[in-house]
Every structure is written in C-alpha cells, then in structure tokens.
Amino acid sequence: MAKSAAELNEALAEAVVDMDEGAVAELANEVVDQGYDALGAIDQGLAKGMDKAGKLFEEEEYFVPELLMCSDAVNTGIDILKPHIKMESAGEKHKIVVGVIEGDTHDIGKNLVKVMLSSANFDVVDAGRDVPPAKFVDLAVQEGAQIIMIAALMTTTMDKIGDTINLIKERGLEGKIKVVIGGAPISPAFAKKVGADAYSINANAAVRIARDMLGC
Amino acid sequence: MPELFFQEQDQRVSVEAGVTILQAARDAGIIIESPCDGVGTCGKCQVQLKDAAPGSWKCEEAHYQLPAELQEQGYVLACHTKVYGDLIVVAPNTAKQNKTLKILSEGESFQYEIKPWFQKVYAAPKGKTFVLAGGKKVGEEEGDTTKQFYGLAIDIGTTTLVTALIDMNTGEEIDSLSALNPQSLHAQDVITRIHMASKPEGLVLLYGAIRDEFNHTIQELCKRNSIESRYIYEVIYSGNTTMIHLACNVNPEPLGQFPYTAVIRGGNTVPADDLEISPYGDIYLPPIISAYVGPDITSGVLAAQLEKKKGTTLFIDIGTNGEMILAQDGKLAGTSTAAGPAFEGMNITCGMRAGNGALELYQIQPDGTPKTHVIGDVKASGICGSGLLDIIGELVRVGVIGKSGRLVKPDKGKYPDVLKAQMKEKDGKPVFYVAEEVYITQSDIRQVQLAKGAIRAGVEMLMSALGVEAEHVDCVEIAGSFGYHLRESSLIDQGMLPEAFRGKVKFVGNTSKSGAKAFLLNQEVRTYMENLVDEIKDVELSQDPKFQDVFVKALTF
Numbered sequence: 001m002a003k004s005a006a007e008l009n010e011a012l013a014e015a016v017v018d019m020d021e022g023a024v025a026e027l028a029n030e031v032v033d034q035g036y037d038a039l040g041a042i043d044q045g046l047a048k049g050m051d052k053a054g055k056l057f058e059e060e061e062y063f064v065p066e067l068l069m070c071s072d073a074v075n076t077g078i079d080i081l082k083p084h085i086k087m088e089s090a091g092e093k094h095k096i097v098v099g100v101i102e103g104d105t106h107d108i109g110k111n112l113v114k115v116m117l118s119s120a121n122f123d124v125v126d127a128g129r130d131v132p133p134a135k136f137v138d139l140a141v142q143e144g145a146q147i148i149m150i151a152a153l154m155t156t157t158m159d160k161i162g163d164t165i166n167l168i169k170e171r172g173l174e175g176k177i178k179v180v181i182g183g184a185p186i187s188p189a190f191a192k193k194v195g196a197d198a199y200s201i202n203a204n205a206a207v208r209i210a211r212d213m214l215g216c
Numbered sequence: 217m218p219e220l221f222f223q224e225q226d227q228r229v230s231v232e233a234g235v236t237i238l239q240a241a242r243d244a245g246i247i248i249e250s251p252c253d254g255v256g257t258c259g260k261c262q263v264q265l266k267d268a269a270p271g272s273w274k275c276e277e278a279h280y281q282l283p284a285e286l287q288e289q290g291y292v293l294a295c296h297t298k299v300y301g302d303l304i305v306v307a308p309n310t311a312k313q314n315k316t317l318k319i320l321s322e323g324e325s326f327q328y329e330i331k332p333w334f335q336k337v338y339a340a341p342k343g344k345t346f347v348l349a350g351g352k353k354v355g356e357e358e359g360d361t362t363k364q365f366y367g368l369a370i371d372i373g374t375t376t377l378v379t380a381l382i383d384m385n386t387g388e389e390i391d392s393l394s395a396l397n398p399q400s401l402h403a404q405d406v407i408t409r410i411h412m413a414s415k416p417e418g419l420v421l422l423y424g425a426i427r428d429e430f431n432h433t434i435q436e437l438c439k440r441n442s443i444e445s446r447y448i449y450e451v452i453y454s455g456n457t458t459m460i461h462l463a464c465n466v467n468p469e470p471l472g473q474f475p476y477t478a479v480i481r482g483g484n485t486v487p488a489d490d491l492e493i494s495p496y497g498d499i500y501l502p503p504i505i506s507a508y509v510g511p512d513i514t515s516g517v518l519a520a521q522l523e524k525k526k527g528t529t530l531f532i533d534i535g536t537n538g539e540m541i542l543a544q545d546g547k548l549a550g551t552s553t554a555a556g557p558a559f560e561g562m563n564i565t566c567g568m569r570a571g572n573g574a575l576e577l578y579q580i581q582p583d584g585t586p587k588t589h590v591i592g593d594v595k596a597s598g599i600c601g602s603g604l605l606d607i608i609g610e611l612v613r614v615g616v617i618g619k620s621g622r623l624v625k626p627d628k629g630k631y632p633d634v635l636k637a638q639m640k641e642k643d644g645k646p647v648f649y650v651a652e653e654v655y656i657t658q659s660d661i662r663q664v665q666l667a668k669g670a671i672r673a674g675v676e677m678l679m680s681a682l683g684v685e686a687e688h689v690d691c692v693e694i695a696g697s698f699g700y701h702l703r704e705s706s707l708i709d710q711g712m713l714p715e716a717f718r719g720k721v722k723f724v725g726n727t728s729k730s731g732a733k734a735f736l737l738n739q740e741v742r743t744y745m746e747n748l749v750d751e752i753k754d755v756e757l758s759q760d761p762k763f764q765d766v767f768v769k770a771l772t773f
Contacts, residue, residue, distance in 0.1 A: 060645075105474045105758040108768075155472075
C-alpha cells in the first residue's frame with residue numbers, strides 16, 4: 001500500500017538525520033510519483049530532518065562531518081523535488097547575506113551557516129570571505145535582504161564588524177537590515193558592544209535567530 | 217710605508233716594511249687561517265698576490281712547499297712572505313678554522329664547521345683584541361680576550377623561551393635556560409598577540425616584557441657560568457614569524473589580516489642595542505619561508521638537512537599552527553595550518569599548561585587499566601596538550617570514542633569494564649574521567665577533532681601538492697618541544713597522521729634551537745638558507761577550494 005504524504009515526509013526527515021542520501025532520493029521520487037505536494041515534502045520532510053540534525057549538533061551528538069552529510073542528503077532531495085513545486089504555492093523566500101569579515105579568510109563556519117540556512121529554506125546570498133563592510137551593506141540593499149550574518153575567526157579582524165554596523169546606521173538602514181554575528185572569538189558581550197542585533201553561538205542557532213527575526 | 221690592499225675584505229693597511237703578510241693581516245683584524253701559527257709547516261695560510269711588482273715582497277723558505285702551479289699563479293704563504301712594497305692580497309674572506317666538528321646532542325643536527333659571523337683576533341703589538349663581524353672590524357677590546365667569545369641561540373616559542381649559551385670558539389653549548397615567554401601572560405595565542413601588538417601601547421608592553429626576560433636570562437646565564445655579558449657578540453632569534461616581529465619591536469598587524477604578510481623577512485642582522493651584550497653585538501634573524509612558516513622552521517629545515525635527504529621526508533612542528541615541510545629528493549614544499557590553541561590546553565575543560573599537576577601521559581594497558589603520568593608526580597589537576605592527544609588517541613583505539621568523535625555510552629560500548637566505570641555524567645552530559653578530578657567532555661573531543669583535522673588536512677594538501685602518496689613517505693620528523701612529548705601511536709590512532717606513517721615517525725626535538733646554533737656558529741649556512749627558502753614551494757591552504765572537503769574528511773577518527 002502506498003504511503004501517505006505525512007508518512008513519506010516523516011520518513012524523509014528520518015533519512016536526513018540518518019545521513020542516508022539513497023533513502024532520501026527514493027522517498028523524494030515516491031513523493032513525485034504519488035503526486036504529493038513537493039514543497040510540503042521539503043518543508044515537512046527535509047527541513048524538519050535538518051532541524052533535528054542541527055539540534056543533535058548543538059547537543060554535540062553530531063559534528064561538522066555529520067551535519068554536512070545530512071545537508072548533502074537534503075540537497076539530493078531538493079534536486080528531485082524542486083521541479084515539481086507548484087508555482088502558486090512557492091512563496092517568496094527570505095534572503096540572508098552571509099560572509100566572513102574583511103581581513104579574514106577562515107570560512108568553514110560561514111559555509112556551515114549557509115548550509116543550515118539553505119536547508120531551512122532561506123535564500124542565502126554568499127558574500128564570500130574577506131568581505132569589506134560596504135560590500136555587506138551594498139549586497140543586502142541590492143538583494144533586498146533583511147539580515148546580514150557576519151563571521152570573524154580571528155581577534156585581529158573582528159573589530160571590522162563594528163564598522164559594518166556603523167555603516168548600516170549611517171545609511172539610515174537601522175532596523176531594516178539586522179546583523180547577526182558569530183565565530184570563535186565572538187562573544188555575546190562583544191555582539192552587544194558593537195551593536196549587533198544578535199549573537200549566534202553556532203550554525204543551528206543562526207537558523208533559529210533568522211526565523212525569530214523574520215517571524216517565519 | 218708599504219700599503220697592503222686586502223681585496224676580499226676591501227681593507228687597506230699601511231705596514232712597516234719587512235713584516236709578514238700574516239702579521240699585517242692580524243694587526244688589521246683580518247683573519248688568515250694559520251693553524252700552525254705561522255711556523256710554515258701547514259701551508260694553510262696561502263694567499264694570492266695580484267700584479268705584484270718585483271721587489272715588493274720576499275718569500276722566505278718555509279718547511280711547507282707550495283706546489284709550482286700555485287706559485288706560478290702568484291700564491292705565497294702569508295706567514296713567510298715579507299712586505300717591501302704595495303701589494304694587492306687576495307685572501308679568503310673567512311678563515312677556514314679547522315676546529316673540531318661538532319655534533320649537537322639535543323635536537324636533530326648535522327656536522328658543520330665552526331665558522332661564526334663574528335671573529336676575534338688578538339693583535340699582539342697593540343695589545344688589543346679586534347672584534348670582527350663578517351670579516352670587518354666592528355670594535356676592539358683591551359688585552360687578549362679571544363678566549364671569551366660567546367653567542368646565544370634563542371628559540372622564541374609562543375609559550376616558552378629556550379636560550380642556549382654557546383662558546384663560539386669551540387661550538388660547545390655551555391648552558392641553557394628555559395623560561396615562560398612573558399608575553400603569554402598578556403596574550404596567550406599568536407592571533408591575540410598580533411591583535412594586542414597592533415596598538416602602540418600593546419607593542420610597548422609585549423616588546424618590553426620579552427626584552428626584559430632576555431636580559432634577565434643573559435644575566436642569569438652569565439652569573440651561572442662566570443662569564444661577562446659583554447663577551448656575548450651575537451644572538452640568533454629563532455621562532456615563528458609573529459614572535460620574531462614582537463622580539464624586534466615591529467608591529468605585526470599585517471600578519472593578522474588577509475593576505476597575511478610579514479614585515480620582517482629575515483636573513484639579516486639587526487642591532488642588539490636593547491640587549492645587555494657586547495656593544496658591538498648584533499642579532500641575526502634567519503629567513504622566513506612564508507608569513508606562517510617562520511624562522512623556527514627554517515632552523516628546522518637546516519638542522520634536519522631536509523633538502524639533502526634522499527627519498528621523501530615530512531617535517532612537522534605541531535602547535536597552535538601546524539607548520540610543515542615536505543621534502544622529496546631535494547624538492548621542498550611548505551604550509552601551515554591553523555590548529556587552534558587546543559594543544560596548549562586552551563578551550564579544553566580541564567586543560568592546562570605542561571606544568572606541575574598536568575597529566576602528560578595516558579596509556580591503556582592490555583588489561584584495560586590506564587597508566588598515567590603527572591608532571592611533578594603530584595595529584596593530577598589538569599591535562600596538558602600531550603596528555604590530551606594521548607587520551608584521545610587511546611580512547612579512540614579502545615573504542616570509548618567512536619569514529620565520529622562521539623563518546624560511546626557504556627551500554628553500547630565494547631570497551632573494558634574498568635573504563636566503563638570512568639564514564640560518568642556531569643551537568644547531564646557524559647564525561648570521561650582520566651584522574652580523580654580530571655575529565656574530558658564531548659566538546660573537548662570536538663576541539664581536538666578540529667585541531668587534528670587541521671594538521672591532517674595540511675599533511676594531505678602538502679602531499680598532493682608534490683604528488684606524494686602517504687605510502688611513499690619514508691620518514692616523518694616531528695619537531696618542537698611539544699612534539700617531543702608525543703607518541704607515534706597516539707598521533708596515528710586518532711588520525712592526525714595517516715596510518716601509512718606507522719613505524720616511520722621520529723621525534724627530532726627542538727630543531728628550532730639546534731638550527732639556531734648552526735646559524736650562530738657557521739655563517740655560510742646563512743647565505744645557503746637565505747637562498748634555499750626562496751626555492752620552497754609555498755602551499756597556501758586557505759586559497760584552495762579542496763581544503764574544506766579534505767578538512768571535513770580529516771575530522772573523523
């Protein structure tokens with residue numbers, strides 16, 4: 001007997017947590033074959049699984065490799081499901097700019113945040129690394145992003161984050177563009193000091209913060 | 217008075233008619249090798265006279281006979297040739313002093329001649345001793361002080377300083393002192409130190425601290441060995457690039473920002489005005505290889521003679537930055553990878569420096585009971601870097617830590633019951649006790665995974681840059697005082713090094729210091745290394761898109 005949409009979504013979530021790309025592909029194809037809602041399978045299946053994986057990451061059960069394998073599974077599923085999303089049901093995705101601050105090239109943490117945000121169905125604009133403050137702000141304006149997430153991995157570069165926030169104020173964009181920061185040398189106290197809207201302790205927290213900020 | 221022009225030394229000397237060339241040279245502070253002290257038996261003091269007019273010199277017969285063809289080219293024995301008119305003398309710029317060859321005992325080293333940049337020559341007629349640097353006179357001292365001739369080789373570690381007092385006549389290491397790098401009290405890791413020293417007041421503090429420590433060490437070494445510090449003529453600074461900047465009072469800010477450039481490139485001497493040594497003294501800075509592969513590694517390459525080794529050798533200094541050089545039949549490539557401060561015990565719940573109370577050895581015996589050693593033989597109060605790697609390596613080996621890095625719960629694990637009893641809960645999370653009050657947490661393991669993954673990724677990327685397979689690496693040399701306390705098995709069991717390296721790992725000790733000694737005692741290796749560093753291929757990891765994949769793969773055990 002064919003599985004229901006809800007059953008398939010649940011199985012998808014589980015396959016993501018299990019890092020099982022093969023199972024995800026099989027289940028996603030089944031969703032398509034049955035004519036179930038592809039967007040629902042992404043939201044209620046893949047994204048849910050990634051949420052669980054993120055939680056396990058925060059609980060130190062999962063580490064970077066597991067998280068990336070989960071995300072690979074999510075991407076496999078999205079590739080299969082995406083062509084079948086009905087246009088009218090696909091709402092506008094929220095855009096978020098992510099990048100590593102000027103002077104810094106350590107981007108694995110940033111890439112992890114990007115993976116988590118993408119899996120959570122955000123439209124991520126990757127500014128890359130060694131990103132000057134003006135480029136962050138310009139990109140956010142250009143892309144219509146409401147959030148900029150900035151990583152710094154060295155104490156020698158983190159001061160530039162403050163420059164970015166000041167620039168947002170100077171351009172009168174305060175409140176319109178929010179800044180979330182993170183990285184090894186960053187602390188909540190530092191975030192407060194430079195006037196960031198939030199501090200994210202890890203990649204999973206970044207998703208939670210983004211959802212809170214955008215109310216989604 | 218006849219005038220002698222010593223061409224190589226670019227020095228003109230007026231002499232009394234009838235003195236020997238050797239005597240004239242000695243009076244001028246120019247060294248012509250004369251092992252038999254001018255008796256005329258050894259033939260080592262030969263010099264070439266250029267376009268000498270007849271009657272401007274006269275050669276007395278010596279016991280040693282110069283070969284006819286050399287005589288035809290204008291060669292004479294300096295000790296038996298008297299000067300009567302103007303002469304152009306070609307004498308080797310640096311005397312070959314056939315002193316005993318030295319094999320250094322600690323830190324791998326090699327044989328080299330004692331031929332320092334500085335020299336001292338007693339000019340008997342004047343009753344003075346000339347001090348020469350690079351063959352040029354830089355000062356003079358009353359009386360014969362040639363016996364008092366010392367130098368310092370300093371390994372400037374981020375955490376510790378090791379200063380060796382060397383007799384530059386014999387090459388002997390008279391004494392050595394270790395001390396904490398006082399800068400670490402203000403800023404522990406390299407990046408924090410760069411950040412601090414980027415501000416003028418920070419640099420003043422950090423430079424002042426290390427200068428005072430150096431001077432204190434110099435006084436202590438001199439007192440202990442009854443020598444006067446004014447007879448110390450040269451100091452070698454060997455350390456990572458950041459430490460060299462800070463020891464030279466140079467703002468290291470560009471090192472902390474992409475594209476990470478060094479202000480100091482090394483391969484030169486700088487004045488030693490702030491050190492309490494001879495007023496004629498200087499400091500030599502070995503050349504850097506790249507911003508994050510510093511003079512300490514250059515010293516290591518020299519000490520290990522990497523470019524001369526047949527086959528393939530991997531040389532690694534494990535620390536906050538894993539600096540490594542891969543040498544394949546004379547072809548060298550180097551890189552550095554950010555391992556973070558976990559190996560220094562930072563970011564580790566029970567982490568501490570390698571001082572009293574630090575658990576430094578942890579070995580699980582066949583019956584499952586751990587054998588441990590604590591520095592100072594006291595009760596364990598924490599874990600130092602080497603202990604941490606030991607613990608992780610052993611726990612991975614016996615299955616307390618799974619492949620993904622997770623602590624395996626006792627009910628699911630197949631490891632000995634003695635160890636299961638050590639797995640407890642703290643604040644609702646599993647922790648593993650390695651001593652009564654000392655434990656490791658899941659997040660400690662994650663920190664080690666990041667650190668060892670960085671080293672392994674560096675090794676993999678370096679091998680791939682030279683097209684070397686792990687199986688074809690003949691020898692792995694682990695340098696550094698930290699590395700010296702590690703065991704091969706704990707490095708391989710946790711995957712910091714590939715399995716194929718088993719049985720090939722050698723711990724070579726403080727090659728930063730032994731290399732610095734070679735730089736101090738033999739000036740020729742300076743030029744040699746200054747040229748060699750340009751030949752070393754710089755493998756820049758952060759620019760390579762493959763790095764992240766390799767790194768993530770290297771995180772697992």
